[in-house]
Amino acid sequence: MEQEANIRKVIELYTQGTYEGNADKLQASFHDKAVMNGYLGGQVLLATPDVFIAEVCKSPMKHVENFYYSPVVTELSIEDKVATVTLVETYPDGMSFTNFFHLIDDGNGWKIISKTFTSR
Numbered sequence: 001m002e003q004e005a006n007i008r009k010v011i012e013l014y015t016q017g018t019y020e021g022n023a024d025k026l027q028a029s030f031h032d033k034a035v036m037n038g039y040l041g042g043q044v045l046l047a048t049p050d051v052f053i054a055e056v057c058k059s060p061m062k063h064v065e066n067f068y069y070s071p072v073v074t075e076l077s078i079e080d081k082v083a084t085v086t087l088v089e090t091y092p093d094g095m096s097f098t099n100f101f102h103l104i105d106d107g108n109g110w111k112i113i114s115k116t117f118t119s120r
Contacts, residue, residue, distance in 0.1 A: 003110075004076065007083050007103055010110045014101075015071040015087070017053075021060025026053045031104065031111035038099075038117035049115065068092045081105040096120050 010029050017025030030049045037046045045051075061067050068091075075086035085101040102114040 003078050003083075003105075006105075006110050007076065007078065007085065008073070010103060010112060011073060011085055011087060011101070014112065015069075015089075018056055018071075018089075019061050019069050021057045021062070023053050023057050026056065029112055030115075031106070031113045034111070034113050034115070036115040036117075038115070038119075040117075040119050049112075066092070083110070 013025050014029040016022065017029060026049065034049050035047075036049045036052055037044075039045070061069050070090040072088050072090075073085060074088055075084070077084045081104060083103040085103065087099040087101065089097045089099065097117050097119050099115055099117045101112050103110050104113045105111075
């Protein structure tokens with residue numbers, strides 16, 4: 001149960017950082033060796049989290065009036081020191097993201113080691 005709570009804290013750090021445009025929170029949620037790949041508007045993106053973090057921090061959601069950000073964990077699975085989490089994020093403009101996170105505890109606590117995503 002402690003592992004799950006710690007994993008949820010990492011995902012919460014990620015969602016808070018995304019909403020606030022907070023680079024420190026986002027960087028703290030990702031492992032130094034993390035990768036981030038997926039589809040944004042039908043275009044494939046293959047990168048590290050750095051590109052995402054820079055974009056999110058340019059115009060934080062929390063500064064947009066009446067902005068409703070709804071992140072929901074729909075799946076969480078843990079096996080020893082690795083885990084998967086599915087997070088669905090819904091935005092007021094109708095766009096949504098489904099994120100598939102892989103997390104690892106490398107002895108220094110849980111971190112996101114990879115994120116694969118798609119948008120609708």
